[in-house]
Amino acid sequence: MTTELLQEQQGLPSEVLQKNDVTIMIGGQGGDGTLTVVNLLGRAFRNIGLFIYDSRNVLSRIRGGHADGVIRASTKPIYCIADNVDVLVAFDEEAVEAGEQELSNQAIIVFDSSKGPLDPNYSSRGYTVYNAPLGNLASQHLRKNIFKNTIAFAILGRLMGLEDSLLEQVLRARYERKGKEALEANLKALSLGFEYCNSNIRASSFKIARLGSASNRILSTGNEAVAFGFLAGGGRFFVGYPITPATDIMEWLAPRLPKFGGVVKQAEDELAVINMGLGAAYAGARTMVATSGPGQSLMTEGVGHAGEAEIPIVIVQCQRVGPSTGEPTKNEQSDIYHVVFGSHGEFPRIVIAPGTASECFKMTVDALNIAEKYQLPVFILMDQALCQNSESIEPFDLSSVKIERGKLLSQEQLDSIPLYKRYELTEDGVSPRTIPSLEGGQSQVTGNEHNEFGLVSTDRTNRFRIMHKRMKKLEAAKKDLPRGVVFGPSEAKIGVIGFGSNYGPILESLEQLQEKGFKAKFYQIRTIWPLLEEDLQSFVDTVDTVFVVENNYNGQLASLIKSSVEQRDRIQSICKFDGTSFKPNEITRAVLSSVISGIGA
Amino acid sequence: MTAKFYTPSAPIWCPGCGDFGVLASLKKALSELRIGSKDTVVVGGIGCSGSIHNNLECYGFHSLHGRLLPTAIGIKLANPRLTVIAAGGDGDGYAIGSGHFIHALKRNPSIVYIVMQNGTYGLTKGQPSPTAIPGYEGNVEIPFDAVLTALSIQGSSFVARGFSANQTQLTDLMKKAIMHSNSNKGFAFLEVLSPCVTYNDTYKLWREQVYDLNAERGYDPHNRASAFKRAYELVLQEKIPTGLIFEGEADSLEKNTLTSPVPIAFQDISIEANLPRYQEILNDFH
Structure with a gap:
């Protein structure tokens, strides 16, 4: 069968597609070593300059149970997993079942057919299926089932048009430290994978774009x-x-x-x-x-x-x-x-x-x-x-690190203080602090309400003053707190607020909305308490609707924000609480359905 | 000369409280050992006894109920040159904080732990504590014996019991306990029978029950097995063994944990001093 014929039969275009962004899932039982494949792929992608992002889905047990790893590579910086998986390596049927709802319509499935081929229904749903006896190949030639990982790595590399030499280089980098035996066995597994491809997959399904040589980025x-x-x-x-x-x-x-x-x-x-x-x-x-x-x-x-x-x-x-x-x-x-x-x-x-x-x-x-x-x-x-x-990110900026210890007194500073009070009332509420072993800094540090010396007090005037002193530190601290960052066009009337790992999915959702003709901007909140109310207010002032995206049932962040801005009715919640992260298109769909129903009304 | 810092407050205890005896002997021991107030940290728990740090010139830390041991261990690890004394009651140490007690014995940090034991929760007006005897305020449980427990934990290195009404013995035990921990030998556990005159006045009973093991001919406080055997025999005879009951050798927590002769509290943590070594670590991320 010619290459063209094979591709035609598999529904592939005869010209190899170049992809700038690819997501691969490897699924099996805990202990199958799916994460090894993720690590190897990550190294290969980084060696051709790509940005990567990976996530692991494991159960709370040491071995067994379904586990999968997902790795995404892209020519641009990425901070989340993409909406869909392009290639799935499944070591068992459960991995196909678990991964299917993530698959893109044209996804490729590499199935470990050691115990029989994958249910043909999957092929009829439009997926390209390769039944490869990964486990059997490993057991027959290397006596250890676990080498199926490296075989899978070889097949994945070929499918994506990665050069054989690159795959070998990655394998050597990982196993050279682990001894000659381990390295040779893995190289043998790699060649088993190539041999499988030679007789079963004659051309790559697509070609992943290169972004130059290995970058200085870290993982x-x-x-x-x-x-x-x-x-x-x-x-x-x-x-x-x-x-x-x-x-x-x-x-x-x-x-x-x-x-x-x-x-x-x-x-x-x-x-x-x-x-x-x-x-x-x-x-x-x-x-x-x-x-x-x-x-x-x-x-x-x-x-x-x-x-x-x-x-x-x-x-x-x-x-x-x-x-x-x-x-x-x-x-x-x-x-x-x-x-x-x-x-x-x-x-x-x-x-x-x-x-x-x-x-x-x-x-x-x-x-x-x-x-x-x-x-x-x-x-x-x-x-x-x-x-x-x-x-994969730029190296951490060590030179930007500044250490500030505030009002921590040295012995010299203490010597110039006539009477030391650990909880002295001050303008900003912050009192000079000493540490044990300094002469003259002796004091009482306590969870009882206390006077300025730290001695127990229930005096009402003292309680009023010392409570004020503590609480006003929060106001003084505001100038040092990480402020929110706004992304997207300033004229956008759709606002999105979120934090933590939702940073990535929200940013990509803005792009998706833009493609559909909707301008949206994102306020990445970085201080949750105390809320930087003026910043939040000025963001909310500029938009018609704010979608607060968060992974919980009650919309906890949304309710905090509602309590601090004037236009409560502009705040809407997009919540997810099924244990998985947001996909960009889930946010896009939620925003669109609300905005479109708003227009309809 | 005017004071440079706070003046210790007067104790909150009832007249006749055993805790006065503990405070007096602690002051005497610190003074006789010439340990300066700037180098002394007293960590108090919650309850009448847990206010003892307010009555001393020192660096005082009033911790949460039951949490004085982890607090004191944190202080010691940050600066092992300090004399760290944790002092609290038996409810604090043997009930709400009992998990930390077991682990402190096992961990062997070089701190002193004084438990003022009175069989009752005095500050909340007389509920039975873990050491309460059956029948006291409806108590149906057998009393917790912390000395037997401490002896049974391998790694415990100093176990003693004193009586607040016996100042000579108590001051001597305080000094021994402080010397044990200050020579980095580990955890010095000193239980003090300290009667609550208001809710559980045990002075008379305890005078009859105390038994000074160090006065017994042939008693060897360096043999854990025989110490346990003898202490247990006395408990079965309704006696309360006192004195230095056991002192052994075990590596201290700081010895096994700290890697620098400079206390963490005084290390140079500036970026300049550490940059080349941080750069090396950054390479691990490639």
Whole structure:
């Protein structure tokens, strides 16, 4: 059969299509090694200068159960998975079933047919199906089923028109460190894949565009960026308790922070985590803790203590599906109220929310500075997708890192103070802070209401003044808080607001809306509390409708915004709470259906 | 000379409270060991006893109910040169904070932990605490014996019990406890029988029950198994063993955790000082 014939039969154009953007899904059982293929592809794409973004969909179990990885490559920067999958590698039928609703109409399916070919119905639905006995090939020739990954990698490379030499180079880079045996076995698997292609797939289905040679870009998840931001920002005390999807931060820091004289401590529970953190921060260490919703629930009393006792601490909150145990590995943004309001009593706190890995790095440094300058708890609000998906980005800008410790007194400064008061009433509400071992800075730091010395007081005048002192720090801090960023044409009358991992899907949705003739602009909110009301108001003033896009049931961010702007009726919610991230076209459809029904009315 | 900082407040305790004896012996021990107030951090829990830091010249930290141990451990890890003393009640330490107690024994941080044990929640007007005896205010549970528990945790390195009415013994135990932790040998646990004169006046009962193990010929406080055996025998005889009950050798938390001779609190964290090494880490992201 000639190449042309084969392509015709498969419904492919005889001229090979060039694609600037491609999304590939690899699905199987946990332990099948689907993530290995994602990593190999990522390396190959980066070597030809492409931007990549990947996400992993796993269950909360060590082995088994359906798991898949999705990787997208593009000639432009990308911050989310595309609407549709172009190529699916399925190690079992379940992976096809799980992935089918994501597939584009012309998708290609590479199916591991070791246990029989894929149900022919899939071909009749328009997909191009290759039944390749991946597992059998691996078992027969290499005695290990797991090499089916590398075989799949070879087939994927050929399908996308990647050069064989590039694939080999990527494989060598990964396995050379793991010893000769591993490398040779993988190279053999690669050639098995090529052989399969030689007799079954005579031409590539499309050709992925090149963007030059390997770029200087790095690959980072949000969690890794937060962890590195903590280190570079002078963080030297991290305490945690394992919890998905926050654990990566502790895992990243554990081998590195001690090399800088710092401590990574795993505590017995989150009650210990927050209080150990508060002790270290009080004694002078730049301190961060990281957790998810359930851990924050246990930490809540400690967060209030940080507020009352005025101790600087950064809390990374990696949101997942809740409440209770919820879905530990799935994406949600339903802890907005929890971070903004959780606790008894009232105290100043700050909640900032990065949207990309670059921002995760920079805003972690900001969080450390803000915590120390204003002596209060600062939350970095993350979500599972931002935490664990990888982005290719410019290297972190280490030279831009500035460390500001606020009114932290040196011994010389203390010596010039006639009478030291830890909670001295000041113009901006921030009192000079000392750390134990300085002479003359002896004081009481306490969760009891207290006077300026930190001694217990229930005097009503004192309570009134000291409460004011604490709360006004929030006003003073506003000048240092990350402001929102506006994207899209300024004259647009459709507004979108969102945060965290919705940054990417919203940006792409703006493009989709533009293609359909609708101008929309996006206000990426980066400080969730206190709301920067003037900025929000001036955005809302310029549009007819604002769609607040968030991953929760109640529209928590929308209700916060409604409480702070004048035109409440302009605010509409686009909510998703099925555990998956927004696809750009889901936002586009929701905006369009509302706008079009509005025009109709 | 005018004071440079706060004047300690007067204790809030009832006249005759055992906690006065704890405060007196703590002050005496710190003074005799010549430990300066600037280098002393006292972490208080919640309850009558948990206000003791207000009555001393020191760096005081009033933590949350039950959370004084993690707080004190955090302080010690940030600056191991400090004398860190956690002081609270038995409700604080053996009920709401019991998880941290077990883990502190296992972890062996070089801090002193003083528990003022009185069998009751005095500040909330007399509910049974974990050490309450059966029959006290409707209590039907057997009392928690923290000394036996501490002995049973491998890695515990200092276990003692004093009585606030015996100042000589108590001051001596305080000094031993502080010396143990200040020589980075680990966690010095000192339970003090400290009667609540208002809700559970046990002075008379405890005077009859206390038994100084260090006065017993042949008692070896360096042998965990025989210490446990002897302490348990005494408990079965309705006696309360006191004195330095056990002192052993185990690596301290700081020894196993800290990597720099400079305390974290005083390290140079500037970007300039660390940039080349940060650049190396950045390469891992490529």
